[in-house]
Amino acid sequence: MTAFAPGPLDRDAAFYVAGHRGLVGSAIWRKLESEGFTNLHGQTSGELDLKDRSAVFEYLARIKPRYVVLAAAKVGGIMANNTYPVDFLTENLQIQVNVLDAAREQNVERVLFLGSSCIYPKFASQPIREDSLLTGHLEPTNDAYAIAKIAGIMHVQAVRRQYGLPWISAMPTNLYGPGDNFSPEGSHVLPALIRRYDEAARDEVGSVTNWGTGSPRREFLHVDDMAEACLHLLENYDGPDQVNVGTGSDVTIRELAETVAEAVGYEGKMEWDTSKPDGTPQKLLDVSKLAKAGWTARISLEEGVRNTVDWYRAHQTSLRV
């Protein structure tokens, strides 16, 4: 049994960020460095494959972290999730079972598990409250991924119950920012649109086609806000229920495309390929629990998109595939 005491984490204790090169993990790493953490640990998937159970156990036994954030996962947009459900289910289950079991063996004091807003029912009432989990059917384009994430929430709750460790889970809304995956087929909508509209503006293309109808509503949180929320939760929140992390407001995909087009200076036409899936009609998180814990988002969508366009333009030659 380890009691949770709110307050600053020990800046010199060993802190493992699983997935430290990804969108979220790299933002958390930057945030921790800027907050004075001196004992950070991370491994690329080439150095440590988190699907390799014995390697994961050996690594955690060696570094003996006091804190762990699990930001390593198989992640992708609507098309990747819909096309490769087996990979999204099994890789995520393996990664999280291995990391959480190894963290348990090391008696890690604080673990933050990251899920996703897609764990909630497709037709959950909006904004989506934490207690709507498991009250209805999932969105079919990402049900396999969602089931893996729901298993992760349960894993954290079970460790709390069986071993008394104050571990927690956070459910972020759609994220974006520096370090994102800009691959045209596999990425989420925001990086996909930045790349497509930036190329169209540069090449003076007259018309750009987006996926779906443009009518679904999504909420977008900048990853620097996300990193700040993660540290805030680790220092201030304890409880078995997952905490939603979002901005509390959403836009249609059409409005998002207009924001991106304006940010990159594209002035041509916008078309929609309705043979591509829309996914969930709306995903807007109720963030009152997070607000009660003392944190709210700061970066507006317009500012965040401009910041991400700048990052994209500066890193075009070294993007992830």
Ligand SMILES: NC(=O)C1=CN([C@@H]2O[C@H](COP(=O)(O)OP(=O)(O)OC[C@H]3O[C@@H](n4cnc5c(N)ncnc54)[C@H](OP(=O)(O)O)[C@@H]3O)[C@@H](O)[C@H]2O)C=CC1
């Ligand atoms: N992006 C989003 O919109 C959202 C993300 N989330 C959640 O946030 C978390 C982080 O996502 P995000 O940063 O976007 O994802 P990324 O794809 O950007 O990063 C994932 C990281 O996981 C690592 N990883 C994947 N597989 C393995 C493996 N087998 N062994 C070791 N490392 C592995 C990768 O390491 P390497 O680079 O070394 O290969 C990569 O750095 C995930 O849990 C995701 O579900 C939740 C909601 C929305």
Ligand SMILES: C[C@H]1O[C@H](OP(=O)(O)OP(=O)(O)OC[C@H]2O[C@@H](n3cnc4c(=O)[nH]c(N)nc43)[C@H](O)[C@@H]2O)[C@@H](O)[C@@H](O)C1=O
């Ligand atoms: C974070 C979240 O991410 C996924 O769910 P999603 O919210 O549906 O994510 P998305 O960003 O891929 O799409 C959002 C909307 O945007 C439309 N759209 C238009 N044009 C493009 C486009 O070019 N690319 C993409 N990807 N989408 C496009 C698209 O048709 C859809 O209506 C899941 O993986 C889920 O598991 C998950 O956790």
